Every structure is written in structure tokens, then in C-alpha cells.
């Protein structure tokens with residue numbers, strides 16, 4: 001069998017929750033869910049009544065962000081994703097109030113249509129065109145949690161910055177990046193809340209599972225291309 005050997009403090013027991021596969025501890029109940037929770041709470045300071053926009057909304061982090069935002073009292077949660085199927089899932093399964101396909105029409109044109117009253121919190125998984133669109137749509141005092149910038153991960157050219165950075169000044173916006181490793185102390189609070197929401201049947205999740213360690217590279221590339229809904233996992 002496959003084993004890992006390390007100091008005991010490296011490991012944490014995970015509860016076996018009836019009706020759920022243990023793999024949920026690798027995403028919605030694990031680091032991925034915690035990333036969503038930390039970004040919304042500790043970084044963006046999301047408040048009840050906020051309008052929240054999430055990019056990469058149908059991915060592992062994004063599916064968690066929308067649902068957590070709703071549980072924390074967001075008035076309107078808007079998501080963008082790269083296919084019609086994903087957009088349908090966002091509103092039908094993941095509690096998003098509005099969702100759109102950023103591949104159909106430029107995100108900068110679509111976002112104001114779905115957020116006519118502006119955005120208070122933007123959870124950024126994508127960067128680039130999505131960050132630029134959000135900077136246009138942000139309300140005064142808005143907060144942006146910079147979680148990822150996947151639109152630029154594969155680019156070999158220098159990427160262009162948003163052309164509307166001055167909005168940060170005139171609207172008094174706060175942008176803050178974060179790396180989860182520095183926020184692990186939020187895990188107990190997250191686990192307590194998430195376990196309760198789960199038990200109440202309020203949290204949905206998806207996994208895209210690829211079999212065989214030899215398929216790991218293809219699975220990773222497929223994730224970069226958007227072949228996954230929810231967490232991309234490799235089963236070995």
C-alpha cells in the first residue's frame with residue numbers, strides 16, 4: 001500500500017462523517033473550504049448585506065465561497081465561470097443568486113448587468129480581466145480578497161495590469177492578498193461552522209475524480225483548462 005511517514009504533529013485525525021466520503025476533508029471541509037472562509041472573513045471582512053462577486057466560481061474554492069458568503073448573510077452573490085453547465089450549477093446547486101459565462105461576453109461588460117447596485121466584496125481567483133472588471137464595479141469602501149490569479153499562470157508574456165487602478169483611490173477600496181499557510185489558526189472556527197452547515201444540509205460540493213497517479217499531470221492540466229467542477233482529485 002502507499003504510506004507517508006512524518007512526525008506525528010504533521011497529522012490531524014479527521015472525523016468520519018456518516019454519508020460523506022473521507023475525500024471531503026481534501027476540499028470543502030479541508031484547506032479549500034478554509035481558503036474560501038479566510039478570504040471572505042479575515043481578508044475581505046464580509047458583512048451581512050454585502051454584494052459579493054466570485055470569479056472561478058464553479059471551481060473548488062469558488063463553490064465554497066458562494067455558499068459560505070450566503071451563510072454569512074451576503075445579500076447577493078454573483079459568480080462567473082467558463083461554461084453554460086457550470087453557470088447553471090452555480091445558481092441551481094451552489095446558492096449563487098446570479099451567474100454568467102465569462103467566455104460568452106467580456107466580463108467587464110457582463111458584471112455591471114448582474115451587479116447593477118455594485119459589488120462590496122470581490123473574491124478574486126482569476127486576476128487579469130476579472131480583477132479589472134471588478135475594479136470598475138466596486139462600491140465605495142469595497143474590499144477585494146486576492147486569492148489567485150489563474151488567468152495569468154500560463155502566460156509567458158508580461159501581463160498587462162488593470163487600466164483602472166485609480167478606482168482604488170477614488171472609491172477607498174482595500175485589496176489584500178493572502179496565502180492560506182499564514183491563516184491556519186482560523187481552522188478551528190471554520191471547522192465548527194462548516195460542520196454545522198453541513199449537518200443542516202446547507203452545503204453542496206462536487207469532485208472531479210481522475211484514477212491513477214500516472215494521470216496526475218493530465219488532471220492538473222485539465223484543471224487549468226476548466227475540465228473540473230468543484231475539486232479536481234486524483235485517486236491512487
Ligand SMILES: NC(=O)c1ccc[n+]([C@@H]2O[C@H](COP(=O)([O-])OP(=O)(O)OC[C@H]3O[C@@H](n4cnc5c(N)ncnc54)[C@H](OP(=O)(O)O)[C@@H]3O)[C@@H](O)[C@H]2O)c1
Nearest residue numbers: 059060061081082125147148149150151178179180224226
Ligand atoms: N491564496 C491561497 O492560499 C490559495 C489556496 C488555494 C487556491 N488558491 C487559488 O485559488 C484559485 C482557485 O483554485 P482551485 O484549486 O479552487 O481551482 P479550481 O477553481 O477548482 O480550478 C481552476 C479553474 O479556473 C478556471 N480558469 C482557468 N483559466 C481561467 C481564466 N483564464 N479565466 C477565468 N477562469 C479560469 C477554470 O474554470 P472555468 O471553466 O470557469 O474557466 C478552472 O476550473 C486559483 O487561482 C488558486 O491558485 C489560492
